[in-house]
Amino acid sequence: MHSSLRDLLITPAEMAAMDLAAARSGIDSFLLMRSAGLAVAAAALRRFPQAQRYAVLCGPGNNGGDGYVAASALVESGANVAVFAFGDPAALSGDAARARQLWNGTIDPLASFLPQPADAIVDALFGAGLSRDLPEPVVETIDRINGRDLPIIAVDLPTGVDGRTGQICGAAFAASHTVTFMAKKPGHLLLPGRSLCGALDVFDIGIPARIVLAGGKGLRVNTPALWSDHAARLDASSHKFRRGHLVVFSGGPQATGAARLSAAAGLAAGAGLVTVASPTSALDINAGHLTAVMLKAIDDPPGLERWLEDSRLGAFVLGPGFGVGERARAFALALCDRALVLDADGITSFQQHRSQLFARLAAAPGRAVMTPHEGEFARLFPEIARDENRSKIEKAQSAAQISHATIVYKGADTVIASPDGKVAVNANAPPSLATAGSGDVLAGIIGAHLAQGMPAFEAAAAGVWRHGTAGAKAGPGLTAETLVASIPPLG
Numbered sequence: 001m002h003s004s005l006r007d008l009l010i011t012p013a014e015m016a017a018m019d020l021a022a023a024r025s026g027i028d029s030f031l032l033m034r035s036a037g038l039a040v041a042a043a044a045l046r047r048f049p050q051a052q053r054y055a056v057l058c059g060p061g062n063n064g065g066d067g068y069v070a071a072s073a074l075v076e077s078g079a080n081v082a083v084f085a086f087g088d089p090a091a092l093s094g095d096a097a098r099a100r101q102l103w104n105g106t107i108d109p110l111a112s113f114l115p116q117p118a119d120a121i122v123d124a125l126f127g128a129g130l131s132r133d134l135p136e137p138v139v140e141t142i143d144r145i146n147g148r149d150l151p152i153i154a155v156d157l158p159t160g161v162d163g164r165t166g167q168i169c170g171a172a173f174a175a176s177h178t179v180t181f182m183a184k185k186p187g188h189l190l191l192p193g194r195s196l197c198g199a200l201d202v203f204d205i206g207i208p209a210r211i212v213l214a215g216g217k218g219l220r221v222n223t224p225a226l227w228s229d230h231a232a233r234l235d236a237s238s239h240k241f242r243r244g245h246l247v248v249f250s251g252g253p254q255a256t257g258a259a260r261l262s263a264a265a266g267l268a269a270g271a272g273l274v275t276v277a278s279p280t281s282a283l284d285i286n287a288g289h290l291t292a293v294m295l296k297a298i299d300d301p302p303g304l305e306r307w308l309e310d311s312r313l314g315a316f317v318l319g320p321g322f323g324v325g326e327r328a329r330a331f332a333l334a335l336c337d338r339a340l341v342l343d344a345d346g347i348t349s350f351q352q353h354r355s356q357l358f359a360r361l362a363a364a365p366g367r368a369v370m371t372p373h374e375g376e377f378a379r380l381f382p383e384i385a386r387d388e389n390r391s392k393i394e395k396a397q398s399a400a401q402i403s404h405a406t407i408v409y410k411g412a413d414t415v416i417a418s419p420d421g422k423v424a425v426n427a428n429a430p431p432s433l434a435t436a437g438s439g440d441v442l443a444g445i446i447g448a449h450l451a452q453g454m455p456a457f458e459a460a461a462a463g464v465w466r467h468g469t470a471g472a473k474a475g476p477g478l479t480a481e482t483l484v485a486s487i488p489p490l491g
């Protein structure tokens with residue numbers, strides 16, 4: 001595959017437009033279908049050579065067309081193949097009709113398909129064209145096959161997974177393997193779609209990279225290629241002030257651990273100096289637990305304003321363990337024109353005051369990153385969260401636009417979106433990250449990147465990626481502390 005396509009995500013609508021653009025440039029669309037079907041047949045033979053029968057389930061559109069090409073190729077290679085169709089095969093049109101003519105065997109109705117124990121199933125029922133809930137007979141077939149431990153190779157997408165959103169349209173195959181074409185689709189990465197794809201192969205069927213790149217809207221998988229150019233590098237002239245000064249705000253005496261976790265993560269992630277800004281009431285507790293991290297008493301907004309006159313304070317993390325309320329709002333509003341990670345309680349504090357926050361971020365644009373998990377996202381963006389038509393990517397994009405901040409919409413499929421339209425989906429986070437304090441560590445890593453001068457989107461995307469890599473390195477029994485110790489070098 002062309003290297004520039006490796007991290008690209010394209011929606012089904014963009015893919016369809018690229019198909020048209022390819023046809024307009026003189027590329028024979030049937031040859032694309034043929035390449036797609038051959039890739040599926042090759043994957044079926046390679047992955048499941050022991051199958052006694054390949055049962056190819058073909059739908060009413062071009063996904064079915066790919067299935068007929070695959071079935072013919074499997075027979076040519078000497079395999080035992082049976083084809084079952086949903087809908088009337090005689091009603092196929094265009095390339096799919098031509099593909100069906102390649103198939104010389106019988107075509108049985110889908111309803112007659114009885115899975116046999118040594119079957120491998122090729123799912124070519126619906127792909128990128130799925131636009132509504134699956135018809136009942138297809139749902140019944142899926143229910144009959146899922147859970148029987150049969151290998152399923154999905155063509156483009158497991159039938160039932162919406163390629164734009166990753167949501168399930170009534171039911172969906174749980175595939176062992178998915179073969180898709182030219183580039184990944186959002187539904188391969190967003191949950192629950194991602195968990196239904198099995199191993200994913202992206203196959204180049206011959207649409208020129210320039211057409212694919214021109215047709216994509218800039219959706220990306222989060223990899224270092226997105227941000228490594230912005231990463232601060234150490235050299236002989238480095239000194240701690242050049243590596244950035246990060247401030248993390250602590251909660252009161254009963255809630256200091258979260259801020260210390262963020263601070264430790266910020267230091268490990270490369271900030272030259274880290275200070276915990278603590279209320280006087282919690283100074284002694286924080287002092288008893290800090291070594292390399294410094295400590296400063298900050299009790300109220302006037303005290304903060306005075307301290308902010310020091311321009312060497314590079315970035316701020318506000319929210320972990322801070323407490324919800326008026327004080328959090330006053331601190332956050334004072335920091336909107338600086339480099340700020342607003343997390344946890346910092347986000348929740350604006351549930352009833354969000355227009356105040358968004359107006360301030362619009363009027364005093366600094367480098368703001370907000371890191372809501374699903375619950376916090378719904379508190380700050382209730383209308384967007386409720387909209388079932390939008391994908392998680394589209395929700396993060398809308399939230400970034402209305403808040404004027406870079407949004408890190410967390411979860412196993414974290415989406416990072418900036419107000420100016422940049423967006424990336426993260427895919428390297430292990431489930432062991434679902435542990436207390438893991439979000440505090442993420443906030444600290446992003447804070448360190450901001451302190452080093454990275455732009456907000458790149459700081460956030462790099463933070464999410466390093467957090468995922470640290471999770472993988474720390475292993476299944478990770479705690480927030482071992483996560484901090486596992487943060488990998490940047491770049």
Ligand SMILES: NC(=O)C1=CN([C@@H]2O[C@H](COP(=O)(O)OP(=O)(O)OC[C@H]3O[C@@H](n4cnc5c(N)ncnc54)[C@H](O)[C@@H]3O)[C@@H](O)[C@H]2O)[C@@H](O)CC1
Pocket residue numbers: 015016018019032033036059060061062063064065066125126127128129130131132133134135155156157181205
């Ligand atoms: N560049 C490309 O885009 C290529 C696409 N190819 C294949 O073409 C597929 C897309 O083909 P199509 O656009 O024909 O779409 P599908 O084959 O996914 O769906 C067929 C048609 O079914 C109808 N439909 C949608 N949802 C339905 C529902 N719930 N119940 C009943 N009918 C429904 C729609 O009219 C849709 O066009 C891709 O997934 C891929 O497998 C390949 O042939 C190679 C080239």
Ligand SMILES: Nc1ncnc2c1ncn2[C@@H]1O[C@H](COP(=O)(O)OP(=O)(O)O)[C@@H](O)[C@H]1O
Pocket residue numbers: 344373410411412413414429430431432433434435436437438439440441442467
């Ligand atoms: N199942 C999962 N797979 C991968 N990453 C996860 C999973 N669950 C949570 N995470 C990540 O772990 C972190 C948890 O953050 P958060 O919900 O704020 O927890 P806490 O408040 O306990 O620190 C986020 O970065 C999130 O993306």
Ligand SMILES: [K+]
Pocket residue numbers: 063123124125126127154155156157158159
């Ligand atoms: K499919």
